[in-house]
Amino acid sequence: MGSIKDAFHRMGSPRFFYLGSSLWVRGLYVGGIVSLVIGSFWGLVLAPPDKYQGDSFRIMYMHVPSAHLAEMVYFACAVAGFVYVVWRMKMADVFIAAAAPVGAILTSLSLVSGILWGMPTWGTGWVWDMRTTSVLVLLFLFFGLIALRQAIPRLDRAAYSVAILALVGVVNIPIIKYSVVWFTTLHQPASITFVNEPTIETSMLWPLLVNSIGLYIFVAGVILAAMRVEVLKREQATEWVRTITRSMQR
Amino acid sequence: MGNFEVQFRRDLLIAIRGRTETANPIAFFVLALSLFVFAVGTDSETLPRVAPGVVWVVALFAAMLSTENLFHRDYDDGSLELMLLHDRPLFIGVMGKLLAHWCVSGLPVAILSPLAAIFINAPSEVVAILAGTLLLGTPVLTLIGGIGAALTAGLGRGGLLLAVMVMPLYIPVLIFGSGACYRVLDGAPATGPALWLTALLVGSITLAPFAIGAALRASQEY
Numbered sequence: 001m002g003s004i005k006d007a008f009h010r011m012g013s014p015r016f017f018y019l020g021s022s023l024w025v026r027g028l029y030v031g032g033i034v035s036l037v038i039g040s041f042w043g044l045v046l047a048p049p050d051k052y053q054g055d056s057f058r059i060m061y062m063h064v065p066s067a068h069l070a071e072m073v074y075f076a077c078a079v080a081g082f083v084y085v086v087w088r089m090k091m092a093d094v095f096i097a098a099a100a101p102v103g104a105i106l107t108s109l110s111l112v113s114g115i116l117w118g119m120p121t122w123g124t125g126w127v128w129d130m131r132t133t134s135v136l137v138l139l140f141l142f143f144g145l146i147a148l149r150q151a152i153p154r155l156d157r158a159a160y161s162v163a164i165l166a167l168v169g170v171v172n173i174p175i176i177k178y179s180v181v182w183f184t185t186l187h188q189p190a191s192i193t194f195v196n197e198p199t200i201e202t203s204m205l206w207p208l209l210v211n212s213i214g215l216y217i218f219v220a221g222v223i224l225a226a227m228r229v230e231v232l233k234r235e236q237a238t239e240w241v242r243t244i245t246r247s248m249q250r
Numbered sequence: 251m252g253n254f255e256v257q258f259r260r261d262l263l264i265a266i267r268g269r270t271e272t273a274n275p276i277a278f279f280v281l282a283l284s285l286f287v288f289a290v291g292t293d294s295e296t297l298p299r300v301a302p303g304v305v306w307v308v309a310l311f312a313a314m315l316s317t318e319n320l321f322h323r324d325y326d327d328g329s330l331e332l333m334l335l336h337d338r339p340l341f342i343g344v345m346g347k348l349l350a351h352w353c354v355s356g357l358p359v360a361i362l363s364p365l366a367a368i369f370i371n372a373p374s375e376v377v378a379i380l381a382g383t384l385l386l387g388t389p390v391l392t393l394i395g396g397i398g399a400a401l402t403a404g405l406g407r408g409g410l411l412l413a414v415m416v417m418p419l420y421i422p423v424l425i426f427g428s429g430a431c432y433r434v435l436d437g438a439p440a441t442g443p444a445l446w447l448t449a450l451l452v453g454s455i456t457l458a459p460f461a462i463g464a465a466l467r468a469s470q471e472y
Contacts, residue, residue, distance in 0.1 A: 085464070140418035147414045151405055160468035161401045165415060168397055168461050172419050175450070179422035 012089045014231045015240050025225050032218025039211030047204050057204075059117045065212040067110035067135055069219055073103035074138060077145065078170035081163035091227075093159035094234070096166060097149060098226035102219060104142035110135055133180045134173075141169045155234070253338045257346030264323075265354040275316040275355045276362065282308045287370055294371070301372035302380055302431035306387075309359050310420055313388055316355040317395030318412055320347065321403040325469065330403070334470060341459035344466070348396050348459070356388025379434045379444075386447040387427040393458035394419045400465035423450060 010016045043061035050057040077099050083092040114132060115125040126132065148165055152158035235241045265272045286304045290297055324330035333343055363384050367377045398416035405411070430443035 137418045137421055140414070144415035144418065147411050148401060151402065151411050157468050161465060164397075164461060164465050164468065165401060168419070171457065172422075175422050175453075176418070179425040179446070 012087075012091050014090060014094070014235050015238075017091055017094075018228055018231050018235075018244075021224055021228060025221055025228065028217050028221030028224060032214050032216075032221055035210055035214030036218060037214075039207045039209075039214050043204075043207030043211060047207050048201075050204075053121050056117065056120045059113050061208055061211045063110055063113040063117055064208060065215040066106045066113065067131075068212060069215055070103055070106035070110055070135065070138060072216075073099050073106060073219070073223075074141065074166075074173070075170065077103065078166045081166035081170075084159060084163040085167065090159075090234075093163065094227050094230045095223070096145065096159075096162055098230050099223050100142055100145040100149070100162075102223050102226065104139060104146065106219065107135060107139040107142060111139065130177070130180050134177050137176050137180070138173075141173075144169070253336065253343040254346040257333075257343045258350045261347050261350035262353060265350065271319075272354050275312040276358050278315060279308055279312045279359050279362065279366065282311065283366055283370055292371070297371045298373050299435075301367060301370045302376050302435070303428045304370065305363055305366055305372070305380060306384070306424055306428040306431070309356075309363070309384055309388065310391060310424055312359055313356055313391035314395055314413060314416060314420070317351070317392060317399045317416075318402075318409065320351055320396055320399040321466065321469075322399075325404040330466065331470060334467060340463035340466065344396070344459045344462045345455075348392055348462075351396075352389050352392045356384075356392050360384035360388055373435060376431050376434055379440055380431050383427040383430045383440075383444065383447060386444065386451055387423045390423050390447070390450050390454045391420060393454040393462075394423075396462045397458055397465060400462045400469065403466065403469040423447070426450070 040061060044058050047058070049055050077096045080092040080095040080099075083089050084096070111132075114135075118127060119125045145162055145165060149158050149162050152161060232241055232244070236245075283304065286300075286308070287297065290300060290304075321330060324333070334340065336343070360381055363381045364377045367380050372380065395412075395416055397419075398412045401415065402412055426443040426446045430440040430447070433440045433443060
């Protein structure tokens with residue numbers, strides 16, 4: 001138990017985090033890019049075309065992982081918010097600061113790819129159905145997190161306020177989802193669940209899984225890299241950051 | 251309960267004495283409604299159809315704009331700090347402030363809404379349900395808006411920031427509120443969305459004051 005607690009405390013130290021994470025970033029980037037390349041090649045070239053949608057379904061290999069990941073990033077922000085509110089752990093706030101823009105980008109990516117997918121298959125780019133609408137709301141929630149942090153000059157207050165907003169948002173997500181069920185229309189029901197046999201052909205499913213895992217790893221790398229920058233920015237007055245920047249200049 | 255009563259009475263008194271500021275949400279409500287009529291036109295088909303939704307959206311904006319200054323004055327003159335120092339639970343005082351605020355922003359809008367509905371040619375069968383859903387929904391708007399107001403207290407640039415934060419959280423209220431009206435318009439019972447609104451009200455009364463309290467403590471963070 002003691003060692004776990006120690007590790008938790010050490011991870012809370014920006015310096016330990018910065019020095020320990022540089023290899024991780026590289027590893028995650030390599031792993032993520034490799035599996036994204038494999039998954040995309042598999043999905044775009046090797047997987048058979050869809051019976052009804054032809055080749056246009058292949059945008060799924062970007063659309064589904066990014067939508068899924070965007071939601072996970074928000075949940076992760078809320079968990080980090082909880083950690084910050086309870087333990088005042090600096091690194092939890094660094095995580096939210098780094099992850100919120102990444103989440104907003106992922107959400108936009110899934111919305112844009114959804115529009116591109118919808119145009120040939122549904123005949124319309126935008127449909128106000130449950131999942132489109134809740135992803136749109138998710139984008140707004142990310143905007144809120146980013147805007148609130150931008151507006152508060154004091155770091156401590158910004159951290160605490162953003163953490164509270166993330167928690168309020170995560171409480172609201174299920175409510176928003178159920179309220180949005182009211183607009184059920186064209187969207188196909190979710191095809192991959194953990195309880196039932198997936199209704200998607202396995203030859204199409206595997207590249208999707210590889211791509212999802214690849215995007216997970218890649219985004220973890222991106223967030224970690226952004227956190228490192230954030231740490232350097234916040235700790236710029238400390239001696240260890242100065243030594244690093246001095247050695248970089250040389 | 252002392253704290254609740256003190257805050258409620260004090261805020262209500264301030265609101266009644268500062269009449270113009272108190273009248274602003276109501277004036278906004280009426281003005282924005284008539285703007286909608288100018289924009290949509292007085293077509294006897296479209297205007298009654300959009301009317302309930304328009305009233306709801308305008309009521310939502312009125313609620314949002316008025317929550318902006320919920321904590322500003324208290325933050326500026328230091329009474330917020332005193333409230334935080336008090337040894338009684340913070341959320342009770344917060345509830346008093348919110349109730350007082352709702353009495354001068356959401357409640358008048360809900361009371362005025364039948365008049366507003368007639369004003370923009372809403373079908374007569376929708377008038378009662380519109381007022382009812384507003385009565386249920388505007389307190390939720392005040393409670394959620396209170397979280398945003400507490401988070402931005404003392405920042406001096408509420409406005410758009412508050413809107414960006416709070417609007418996504420307003421969406422369920424808007425959906426169920428105007429959804430109930432359209433159900434009635436289409437001849438279906440509105441019990442479902444009305445019950446949902448009630449659930450939202452109960453849930454936000456239970457949870458929002460704690461979030462507001464925490465956010466207010468954050469506003470004094472140094």
